Amino acid sequence: MARLFIAGLLAVPALAKIAEVADTLPDHSRPFVVRHLEGQKVQLADDVFRTLTNINTTANASANPVAAGFSMLLSSGKPNDAVPPHYHVHWHETFIPMAGQIRVWANGRPRDLGAGDFAMVPAMTNHSYQHVAQETEFLGLIQPAGFDEFFQAVSSPWSPAYNVPFPPDQALAFPTATFAKVATSFDVNHVNMSQTEKGACEADWHEGNGTLPNDSKTPYFLANGAGPHYWYEAGGAVISPLATSVQTNGNFTIAQISMRKTNANATVASWSSIDHQFIFGMKGRVKFGIAGEDVELISGDSLFIPAGTNVTFRSTVNYNKFLWCSGGPNGVDSQLIRAGKKWAYSTPPAH
Known part of the structure; x- marks a missing residue:
């Protein structure tokens, strides 16, 4: 699988145990803080992705080496087109909105998620998503670690003069050719499914039962405050x-x-x-x-x-x-x- 090496760390006092990261993450597991909208930033079309953990920080020194760590990404953007439908053989993906609204498809009808809602998309699940609100921010844990490198491969580095969530008036063209070239090497597998085939948005899904499934293969949604x-x-x-x-x-x-x-x-x-x-x-x-x-x-x-x-x-x-x-x-x-x-x-x- 393609991989980009990430290294570098904001200088901190010699005695500090907790690093304050402004740009790139540590190259090993150590305590560190990433303040809001800091971290390594890349721009993909209208959106900005910030890497908060990666393979270097999470895939070693743990008692769970089989899991191979996890990547944590913060995505910010305005309303856009849905991501082309796809599935992953290995990646287990989550969607955790912090602000605005994101529409998520997962083996079925789409659902609009707001702050406090949650979506789980296991491997082999056909899925897609898009930003719906004018200012949307969501957190995504992807396991195992390494999926942040896909976004680095298809995006452009973003170094703004002012660290706002995303550049609303400076969108980039979607890198269609690059996306197609590297997608399969990062386990992004296209699904032939139109937005119409996905069906209309399930508007009343928040009223359903918030029970967690008893297996690791079923995609599910939890409304804010639901669940155990x-x-x-x-x-x-x-x-x-x-x-x-x-x-x-x-x-x-x-x-x-x-x-x-x-x-x-x-x-x-x-x-x-x-x-x-x-x-x-x-x-x-x-x-x-x-x-x-x-x-x-x-x-x-x-x-x-x-x-x-x-x-x-x-x-x-x-x-x-x-x-x-x-x-x-x-x-x-x-x-x-x-x-x-x-x-x-x-x-x-x-x-």
Whole structure:
């Protein structure tokens, strides 16, 4: 498979344990933060893709080498044409909107997803997507790692004077020839299916049951706030799994954590995992402690925590939300679920 080597790191003080990445990612697994709209950026037609983790940061030093890491991409753009329908033999893909609206097809009728919704697209699923709202931003975890290199191969580097989400008035022509040339080498396999054949958008899908499937081959959608929830009282947090090891064949997990303010005098637990961890801020402000250093995340910031690294976290505002993703079945999100109890809601109690 084609591969681009990514290296380089923003200079940080010699004693710093947590790197602040402005452009390219570290060439090995280490703690690092990517602030909102920072990171390695490429432009594909109307859209900008930012790489938040890649094969160099996630595919080694983990207890789950079979999973071969994961790539995390942040996509920003305006309304555009749907991506040509395709499937992957190996890639397991997710769509997690943060703002705006994205339309996703997955072996059936399209569904419009907004902030807080979730779509899982396993390997061998015919799928497509397009931005619908005037300003759309979504996060995508793709496993195994390496799919970010496809976007680098078909896109152009983007180095704006001002780091806005995307250039609304500076679209590039879609690189049709380049796309066709490299697609199959990155396991992007075209499907002969028109938009009409995909059917009309399923407008009422949010009202359906939010049950996770019992296998790793079924594509599924979860509406904002749907699905199972677990209340971890000691940490004041509700953990809502979007994908467990059952739906990913043990290769990764994703959970949304909603957290109320941590008391100033509270003693918080320290957590560690044999799998790599990735956190993305959705709302509010949360403080993480890693190797004696503290780092705060706000909406759009991300934090990578290598396997075997101890971490604490506390909410410094009344309410916040963040995603917790793990590169295997033993992540902190899974540990929090086991430490909690079933809960009927996606938000913590007020008492």
